Amino acid sequence: MDERKVISLTLRYGVIISSILIVSGMLIFVVLYSNSSVNIYAYNTSNINDIFNLNNPLNISLYGLIVLISLPVLIVGEQVITYSMERDKIYILISLVVLLLLIFAIIIMPRLLH
């Protein structure tokens, strides 16, 4: 299969899966708490320990967010594979560096800055 197609499909299905997760988490939350006055800023992503607690439906939304944020990483990874198959040395190097920079920025940098 054409590698452009693979990347295009990754993006398409990735964004659909993440939207479904994000929206269902939010809908369950709104249904459960619709009568109480909700402070929508109360829940946030900085308390990472809570993320496995399934009692909070918003965690389902967070899983969707993780899928969404990992999409760019995934497609850069797919490009590394594509250029490896084409044996295009310059582009193997470039896509590898971008992949490493991305992983550094998403996982390591937040720890360095706080």
Next chain:
Amino acid sequence: MLVELFLVLLFLSAIVAGLLGSLTGLGGGVVLTPILVLFLGVPVPYAVGTSLISTISTSASSGSRYLNAGIANMRIAISLEIATTTGAITGSFLEFLVEKYKLFTVLDIIFGIVLIFSTIPNFIRMASEVPAYVNPDGLSKLMKLHGEYYDEALKQKISYHGVRYHVGLAGMYIAGLVSGLLGIGSGALKVLAMDLAMNLPFKVSTATSSFMIGVTAATSAGVYWALGLIDPIIVAATVPGVFLGSSLGARYLNRFLSRRLRQIFTLVLVALGIQLILRGLGIFG
């Protein structure tokens, strides 16, 4: 405001944001941030976090289509992403300096003015549909920055070759830097670098920018996540809206004349410039 009503309004604004974002290559944030802040009363940091996430969503849904249609160029994208990601990381590290010396005001105003002036070349190029072919320099040739696509508005195949890769890289580094520093989408500078410096057809510039902005936004997403500035409820209402809007925009991009897209792009850029100047002056945000 009722939570349900608030969510519906968010969803509707996100559709508009996705539509404009995918057509101009600017991402959803440009339109979304002011709507969130001015009309829906969302605090600025959360608005920026939301626009970051919606940029990834715009980029994924429109990038998918542009890639399939052959308008976005994968090699041009990744060869420039090396500069945007480095720029965004530098920006995040420099941010504390900006905060320490309270430079936000100055940077916002300077950048706003730069954006408004950067639309001037657009008026000169407004008449041309496809840039005249320029013989590529050695580096751009080595990087294989060429491609072709079928233009549905002109009903012909357009071949192009990017030039001045090094100038493009410099522009992309600044684009990344600005997005890391000011938390605004870097689509504007990306399109300008590809359009003005690299002499790419306008549709290729906006489509490739759409494809790239997801990567730049993801670079900053980790930091915003750790700061707790990504609100799952607000994001849940905007992500599907942006997805719908940008899928729609991406479907019709190729049918527009480049000149029409350039007009939309110029308008949005001027609005963004004014918005930044106002933010710098403390009038909004």
